[in-house]
Amino acid sequence: MRVVIAEDNALMRDGMAALLTDHEVSVVATVADAAGLVAAVDTHRPDVAIVDVRMPPTFTDEGVRAAIAIRAAHPAVGVLVFSQWVETVYAHQLLRDHPERVGYLLKDRIVSTAAFLDALHRIADGGVALDPEVIRQLLSAPTVDAGLARLTAREREILALVAEGRSNTAIAADLHLASRSVEKHVTAIFTKLDLPPTTEDHRRVRAVLRFLDAQPR
Structure with missing residues (x-):
């Protein structure tokens, strides 16, 4: 599986890349903002893009808006929104418009590497992976x-x-x-x-x- 990681926190970004590489997932690009994410997906066409919600420059909703744009432009590319925040309006839009190859997980609720990898593979295979708290809020x-x-x-x-x-x-x-x-x-x-x-x-x-x-x- 080939992935792109979009995360503005350098420690989180590098740590995630190292973890995935150790588990035979090919990290083809790591970026720190939404513009870099869109460019990386256009270039590499990964199986899944892992996207934080709040990234530069405003740290509000750039990531999830980029995720919606990626799914519209590249339906074969899965998107895993991986964040501390639940943006219900955008999560609803992402799921409504693209009801496959999509996930929304919360960083502080991932309890194991196996669960995270399982979600990635599920999305790459065309499925859905949603945190129960995301479901509860929606x-x-x-x-x-x-x-x-x-x-x-x-x-x-x-x-x-x-x-x-x-x-x-x-x-x-x-x-x-x-x-x-x-x-x-x-x-x-x-x-x-x-x-x-x-x-x-x-x-x-x-x-x-x-x-x-x-x-x-």
Whole structure:
């Protein structure tokens, strides 16, 4: 896997690059600002760009805005937003417009190298990786979607885990349920949200986006 790292903190940037290199991930470029990130992605076309939210010059939202621009210009390039901050408006836009090859993790909640690498590989393979706190903030407001209103509390709980990129097997282990029970809940979620099977089946992601679309902007 080939990655670009965009992080203004030099120690964090160099440490992340060294860590990934030690785990056979090719770091093709490291940059300190959003302009450098866009240029590096244009040049190297990595599998994933790892992006901090707040970078020079204003240290507000340059990184996540660059992430949205990268996904629009290069759909094959995955984006992992890796930050201390949850920018809900931009996170919603990123997920709504590009519901695959995207992740949003919080720096102070990563508990292991394995979890971080798993998220990177999941994104590179076309999946989604979201921190539970990101999900909580995005889904905290009441929903007015009629399909969502039909979901039970258990179905909402499972849908939140789906949003984190968990497989049915992993969800079953987390909730101490039988795999067949989780499969039935997921099928019920799709049915209640009117999401029939398609030839390009992204129903798991689209179900999560229904939650996000119901939130006030």
